[in-house]
Amino acid sequence: MDSKTKRHPNPERAEARRQQVLTAAADCFRRKGYHSASMAEISKTAGMSPGHIYNYFVSKDAIIEAIIEQQMVEMFEVFASLQARPGMLIDVMVDGASEGVCNKLDPALASLKLEMLAETARNEKIAGMLRCVDAQARQRFMAILQSERSLVKGEPESQLQARISVIFAMFDGLLIRQTLQPDLTSDAVMVALGPALRALLSPF
């Protein structure tokens, strides 16, 4: 990837400029969607000329790819912190779920993520990236489910994979709920999501 973009004599300044673009672009994609957000708008939001953006990103597509990469990093941190917390998994998860729900119900994040997911159907590169990060997330979750702290550690792997898919679906589905029920609150959801999560983390 490095070879695709210009060399920048002052790497710190360059990185700051790159960040400016990413932040501005995420903001625009969120508000308008990927295709309706123009480079002109992004450049204005980033406080930079349109031409200059191309010194940091080879194309508009490269921008959304970079945003996805950033989100991958953030997500891994979430998993790491999950693993770091003490106590039985089921309690840690249910306690932590509230935060995850808030995250999925944040309208700004939700529409950006839906946008990226829709892009998956058209853009093989984005599809590949999103599938890769999702596969890694499931793998990490699997490790957690098979750890000592889990109530289901002895179950067959295929069953655990099913649990993971459904848990992920439940959380991912909140992105869609946010879009269709904009008034939905995290607390309201947790009333039912907690018990469902308990069921999915206990032996059937």
Added chain:
Amino acid sequence: MDSKTKRHPNPERAEARRQQVLTAAADCFRRKGYHSASMAEISKTAGMSPGHIYNYFVSKDAIIEAIIEQQMVEMFEVFASLQARPGMLIDVMVDGASEGVCNKLDPALASLKLEMLAETARNEKIAGMLRCVDAQARQRFMAILQSERSLVKGEPESQLQARISVIFAMFDGLLIRQTLQPDLTSDAVMVALGPALRALLSPF
């Protein structure tokens, strides 16, 4: 509304042509996304000149709106058949879930629905339509949860609403799972989705 579309002296032929367009458009939107699918491409897929499409739809937007309307009808039929089946709700639902899962995991439908959901962020009319149909679906589901056949009929309405949001999220999330785990099968999902659904349809 009548005045917006040309009168067609031969309604059968016209309806067939309309369907041709809808089918072709759904196909293109699925493969390319709403914005990247051009009218030229849709017209070629439909075996018709670009200009002629405008005898049946006033705009590209009107096409996706018609597709959504068709899906609304289909969805209401699903609810009707759900209500028509005898037995306790929990059994009917869990038995019927498999079919619903298959539906959500159909790659063609999944990417089209995601596309429409993403469009929600840019297009207020589409947002309105999707939210309206979703609200009706939740209302119908509420009626079912409060019927005699339900194990949770006495629970407070707010709690039932939470259950509904989570159940819907779980199913909607399968659209996203399909995109990220294209190999996911309905059977594999059902292993964990069944128990989760049982939990969500029983008193906590």
Added chain:
Amino acid sequence: MDSKTKRHPNPERAEARRQQVLTAAADCFRRKGYHSASMAEISKTAGMSPGHIYNYFVSKDAIIEAIIEQQMVEMFEVFASLQARPGMLIDVMVDGASEGVCNKLDPALASLKLEMLAETARNEKIAGMLRCVDAQARQRFMAILQSERSLVKGEPESQLQARISVIFAMFDGLLIRQTLQPDLTSDAVMVALGPALRALLSPF
């Protein structure tokens, strides 16, 4: 011209149909202008299918050409009636002017004529027709100015031609006045047009 249009076994019926189209087209051109009036609209106004119009006119241009031809005929009738009325020319003209003014100030006719005049710049055939009819009108007017009943019959022809050009300009200019001063009434104009006309029909 006959060879350009289909033979019609029943010429009366055909002529009636042609008239229907001309009337409808004049109406549409008036309201929308030549370029903004579509064949679809004209056909609807004429109570006839778009395709059928092409049995009577080879193109949209042919329709406006036919309208111009009709107006030529009407205009010659005006000159004939002018010559037929008894009395000194100056009185006949000033008395008859009021009617001519009304005609020029009729908003329906005014916009159609302006439309045709504008078309002159783009369409050589229309330009030719309009110039031809105007030349004939000036020639007839010249004959009147040189008749016994005229106060200026002895003046040099070039001077008479100047008078004609200015008189015609004054009337033609009312088309433009109508457009720019839609409230202008025939009576109001006559207050000043009468004296000007007297000056133009008397020795300088």
Added chain:
Amino acid sequence: MDSKTKRHPNPERAEARRQQVLTAAADCFRRKGYHSASMAEISKTAGMSPGHIYNYFVSKDAIIEAIIEQQMVEMFEVFASLQARPGMLIDVMVDGASEGVCNKLDPALASLKLEMLAETARNEKIAGMLRCVDAQARQRFMAILQSERSLVKGEPESQLQARISVIFAMFDGLLIRQTLQPDLTSDAVMVALGPALRALLSPF
């Protein structure tokens, strides 16, 4: 209003470019008419890409509006110079008329103005602008007719308004004469226009 057109850091260059477009557009409208002159053609004439024009004008309509605005400015200058010249109005006017006649008989200007007048029937904004500038011109002319230098200063206002309408009609009508009698010269017209103008500027 500022927000409607891009900011141009180099206003001189931008103004030059704008002028290039206006000149090219006036030329194309004149030759082809407003609707038949395509943006592609205008851009080619202006030596600029079609897209770039939209950095200076928000739409094709905005171009013709700008042309009209320019002509308004020019016309006001004519009135100002008329008021500035010394002597009795009737002499000033008749002397100055020749210039006005030349202007109206310039084929390039004539067809462009007719084009704009025809557009009036379809485009309310253009109609409004042209009527506004015409109303102002008549108002200024009224002030002149009521000044000390006028032979008709004591006449009733309604009568003066009639005079103005007829004088304006006579000049406007030259636009149409130019179209129908392309060979007409300013000198030939003045032979009769002078006396008519004298009549219109003297008590009846």
Added chain:
DNA sequence: AATGAATGAGTGTTCATTCAT
């Protein structure tokens, strides 16, 4: 490093015209 002027291919849409029926 940074600008923004400039490009041109591509978009959704319209409409005069044709032709099978």
Added chain:
DNA sequence: AATGAATGAACACTCATTCAT
């Protein structure tokens, strides 16, 4: 004689991208 379904070239306009400065 008459229909209206069907065409496709043309249009105004947008926008990712390039490049001279």
